[in-house]
Amino acid sequence: MNGKRTTLVGVAALLAVGTIACSNTEKPTPAVSGKASETPKASAAPTKYSITALDYRYGDPPPNATPGLNMINERFNIDYKVTYVPNTAYDEKINATFASGDIPDLLGFMSPDLKNRYSKFAKQGAFLALDDYIKDYPSLKLVPDFIWDSMRVNGKIYAIPQYSPKYQTVTVIRKDWLDALGLKVPTNYEELKQVAIAFTKQDPDKNGKADTYGVAIGQDINPNFNQGPYWDPDAWYHKDSEGNYIPGIVGAGRKEIVQMLADLYKEGAMTKDYAVLNWADTNKEFYSGKAGIFIGTPRGMSQAYMDGLLKIQPNAQFVSLAPFTDAYGNAGLQSGAGYNGFVVLNAKLAKEPDKLKRILELHDFGRTFYPAADQNEKNANFDWWSGKVGVGYNMENGLPVNAKNFASDGLAPSTYFVDNAAWAPKDTDVDYSLTYQTKQLIDLVKSIETMYKSAKLYANPINGLDSATDVAKGAELKKYVMNEQVKMIAGNRPISDWDKLVKEYMDKGGADIVKEYNANIKTKDPKALFK
Numbered sequence: 001m002n003g004k005r006t007t008l009v010g011v012a013a014l015l016a017v018g019t020i021a022c023s024n025t026e027k028p029t030p031a032v033s034g035k036a037s038e039t040p041k042a043s044a045a046p047t048k049y050s051i052t053a054l055d056y057r058y059g060d061p062p063p064n065a066t067p068g069l070n071m072i073n074e075r076f077n078i079d080y081k082v083t084y085v086p087n088t089a090y091d092e093k094i095n096a097t098f099a100s101g102d103i104p105d106l107l108g109f110m111s112p113d114l115k116n117r118y119s120k121f122a123k124q125g126a127f128l129a130l131d132d133y134i135k136d137y138p139s140l141k142l143v144p145d146f147i148w149d150s151m152r153v154n155g156k157i158y159a160i161p162q163y164s165p166k167y168q169t170v171t172v173i174r175k176d177w178l179d180a181l182g183l184k185v186p187t188n189y190e191e192l193k194q195v196a197i198a199f200t201k202q203d204p205d206k207n208g209k210a211d212t213y214g215v216a217i218g219q220d221i222n223p224n225f226n227q228g229p230y231w232d233p234d235a236w237y238h239k240d241s242e243g244n245y246i247p248g249i250v251g252a253g254r255k256e257i258v259q260m261l262a263d264l265y266k267e268g269a270m271t272k273d274y275a276v277l278n279w280a281d282t283n284k285e286f287y288s289g290k291a292g293i294f295i296g297t298p299r300g301m302s303q304a305y306m307d308g309l310l311k312i313q314p315n316a317q318f319v320s321l322a323p324f325t326d327a328y329g330n331a332g333l334q335s336g337a338g339y340n341g342f343v344v345l346n347a348k349l350a351k352e353p354d355k356l357k358r359i360l361e362l363h364d365f366g367r368t369f370y371p372a373a374d375q376n377e378k379n380a381n382f383d384w385w386s387g388k389v390g391v392g393y394n395m396e397n398g399l400p401v402n403a404k405n406f407a408s409d410g411l412a413p414s415t416y417f418v419d420n421a422a423w424a425p426k427d428t429d430v431d432y433s434l435t436y437q438t439k440q441l442i443d444l445v446k447s448i449e450t451m452y453k454s455a456k457l458y459a460n461p462i463n464g465l466d467s468a469t470d471v472a473k474g475a476e477l478k479k480y481v482m483n484e485q486v487k488m489i490a491g492n493r494p495i496s497d498w499d500k501l502v503k504e505y506m507d508k509g510g511a512d513i514v515k516e517y518n519a520n521i522k523t524k525d526p527k528a529l530f531k
Contacts, residue, residue: 049355051362053082054097055108055418056090066410068387075384075413076362082416098126105359106418107344109159114342116471119153127158128345128356137360139367139423147338150464160363161339162419165299165427167452168336171225172296172444175319177204177212188324189227192293193260193269199292200269205313214269216291217261218282220482221274221489223295224257229334229458229526230326231257236462236517237334237526244518245461245526249481250502250510253326258498261489275486289313296320298432298449306441318444322451332456332530337463343419366417369424372434375400387412399434428453456530461523467516473509481505 061084062068072080083104085093090110094117097103103126109118121127134140134148134157143161151159173195178185181202186192196214198204204212217223229235231253238251248254264270271277271285286294287305289312296318309316325331343363349356370382376398377389386393386400392412393400407415414420424430433445467474484501487493506514523529 047354048077048079049358050079050081051106051355051359052104053080053106053108053418054093054104055082055084055106056087056110057084058087060408061086062407062410062415066415068392068410068412068415071384071387071413072362072416076358078358078362080362080416082418103346105346105349105355106363107346108418109342109344111337111339111341114150114159115466118159118342118344119466119471122153122156122158122344125347126344128347128349129156129158130160130345131157133360137364139364139369142423142425144338146459146464150337150339151342152464159342159344160419162341162343163367163421163423164336164338164340165424165430166336166338166457167298167427167448168333169223169295169297170333170448170451171223171227171321172294172318173321174199174204174292175317176315177292178319179317180204180206185319186321189231189256189260192225192321193263196264196269196293197267200267204292205289211290213271213291215261215264215271215293216282216285217271217274218277218279219275221261221485222279222282225293225295226253226257226334227321227324228253228326228330228332229460230328230330231324232334235334235458235460236521237458239526240514243524244514245521246514247510249478250505254485255495255498258485258488259495262491262495265489266491275490289316296444296448298445298452299430301436301441301445303436303438303441306436306438310438310440316440318440320444320448320451323455328526330456330527330530332458333452335457335459335531337460340421341419363417363419366414366420367423369422369429371429372431385412385414387414458526459529459531461521461526461529462517465517465520467513469509469512469516474513477505477509477513480508 064082069080069082072078087110094109094113097107098121118127130140134143140160147161148157151157151161171192173185175185177199178195181198181204183195183198184191186195198214200213203210215225217225224231224233226232226235226248229237229248230251231248233247233249233251233254235248236245237248238246238253240246261270265272271282271291274282277285283294283302283305285291287302287309289309323331323333345356345359349359365381365385368381368385370379370385374382376395377383382400383389387403387406389395389400391403392406393402395401403411406412410416428449431449433442433449436442436445481501481504484493484504488495488497
């Protein structure tokens, strides 16, 4: 799958929390659809515009003189100058760009920027208001109103969101290990804890060695293994004594998970050095066959990681967990925001309407969704987008597969669009299982997709809302609470201090965050937020 700036390599998520591991390899996007009868043609417009863009990439940026870039220039009659910066250096580049005052025509942002840089610079008049253009472009018309609303600053829309399904990660367990020990699939955290302990002490792979354990987990208590908004540290689901929503990281569900992890830590049933383990190494704990409990998601599983595990343990099988029923009697999962990153346009383009139209045509094309049946050379737009069959990709068993040098040699136009994440009309229109090769991974992804079709999804009530204190102090406060919870898991601070920790959060600025968000939350009943 051709994710905008990333290709996903190990199970993970954006979650600001970076749950999704990324690499440089890309696959043609599953993508209202480029019709097969349409033949790519160069723009008939007489004026050739110079268009500039700044964007980030995970891994090495693609080269800037390539067949894919030439194809874009020819088709759209433009001189397209796009600068890519590694994601780790993007903050510095963005700061320098705005300090210079030389802002490109298109600019990509990461999701966390929505509540700080984006809002700040939109209020200063740096970006073009897009409200009047949405109705004119197919991929923009597909964006739900609730997502557009989250892009508003003082009532105006200044950003185009990049598609991301509302799927998040779910807990995944080694089913072959469950079967070997005669254990059932857990339906609550106590059962999950007992499974983790059994995986540690009862030799589930039956090799006669004490070389397995339960939960693979890394720094920042990631994954968080939430089985619904009740336990999700990022969900505003619980309420305080005054009826105000509070952040999940200090909620009762989070306390339950911290207690479970503390119990597992004592038993040696979770990753021992988790507090300092990076995401790639956390993945290895599961995909090397050591740990039996991790996470999965339809979009972003690593075929390479799975191949490595199956080479070691070819009989490995997997099962995903359904949402747990919480203390309020609800069962569901928190919905993803429905976008992952966004793109803004320079406000000066309002004075160049013809150039602006060309830019929006370019951007809209990059977001085109091609159903599975159209992902082949018979669809001229898809074929062009993917660099032409036999060059940028090949058809293997009826599926498009990128050439090995697809990204490194810039063979396809898709690599160079600031937003190349196709906007699907519905999340269920994309069959992510088709992007994988091994039966075990295909079956796992299909099971997660099936579960999501019937699961109730909780809409976080703070989505689209602002809190000045959260912008100023939120990240620091969350880090403080996380570090204290790490101490609790390791036994260096008693969990009986939980109420003290909540007070510390509130006293350090959390109370203002709670007050500011609740002032604008319209739906007061959490049950009404399940859809």
